[in-house]
Amino acid sequence: TNMPILAPSLLSANFAHFQEALTLVHQHQAPWLHFDVMDGQFVPAITFGSQVVASLRDKSETFFDVHLMTNTPERHFAAFAQAGANNITFHIEATHHAHALVQQIHTLGVKAGIALNPATPLSAIVELLPFVDLVLVMSVNPGAGGQSMIPSMLQKVKRLQQMKSHYNYPYHIQIDGGINESTIFAVKNAGIDVVVAGSAFFANPKLDLFLQRLRS
Ligand code: DX5
Numbered sequence: 588t589n590m591p592i593l594a595p596s597l598l599s600a601n602f603a604h605f606q607e608a609l610t611l612v613h614q615h616q617a618p619w620l621h622f623d624v625m626d627g628q629f630v631p632a633i634t635f636g637s638q639v640v641a642s643l644r645d646k647s648e649t650f651f652d653v654h655l656m657t658n659t660p661e662r663h664f665a666a667f668a669q670a671g672a673n674n675i676t677f678h679i680e681a682t683h684h685a686h687a688l689v690q691q692i693h694t695l696g697v698k699a700g701i702a703l704n705p706a707t708p709l710s711a712i713v714e715l716l717p718f719v720d721l722v723l724v725m726s727v728n729p730g731a732g733g734q735s736m737i738p739s740m741l742q743k744v745k746r747l748q749q750m751k752s753h754y755n756y757p758y759h760i761q762i763d764g765g766i767n768e769s770t771i772f773a774v775k776n777a778g779i780d781v782v783v784a785g786s787a788f789f790a791n792p793k794l795d796l797f798l799q800r801l802r803s
Pocket residue numbers: 596598599621623654656727728729730731732733734763764765766783784785786787
């Protein structure tokens with residue numbers, strides 16, 4: 588299995604030291620940085636806005652991957668594009684107009700991702716697959732880091748991989764939530780392209796073991 592892209596999630600970093608978090612991302616050559624944006628409505632927690640992306644943009648060449656766990660995600664597209672996001676992912680559960688929203692993100696010159704909560708079936712996004720650059724499979728219920736991966740989500744990853752190769756779709760498949768040194772082998776076997784790691788990267792005494800298994 589080829590090596591998945593690592594996308595550390597800033598959610599699990601020390602919020603008093605984002606610069607140090609970015610330095611750790613660079614030190615371990617993680618090509619992406621995942622920004623978990625929560626609005627306190629779509630999920631109970633509130634994290635941060637586009638200013639955090641903007642504050643780190645000129646300090647890094649890393650691919651900035653913004654995950655909007657927000658209602659009315661389209662209200663935030665321009666601000667995050669302006670701040671320097673390279674990808675903006677919104678939740679299929681947060682809109683009735685996903686195809687139009689993907690077009691809006693592309694018009695801003697940014698890659699577009701669609702995210703699925705654990706209970707949301709793939710059938711909810713099947714018509715969108717030819718148009719998106721990323722499909723984010725939530726392997727925990729969104730709203731917090733440090734949870735355990737829901738194993739059945741790997742079936743979604745496998746089916747997305749099958750559709751991707753069958754129809755030659757362009758999207759990356761990303762998994763988000765509960766990925767660590769214990770779950771990474773099953774995740775790689777399912778055929779994942781991008782792995783989000785919050786606590787496994789920023790709050791893990793076994794970080795080196797995780798990275799070794801990710802990259803083996
Ligand atoms: C949860 C976020 C995930 C989470 C991942 O709402 O979308 O990105 O922060 O954190 P870990 O890797 O600790 O499960």
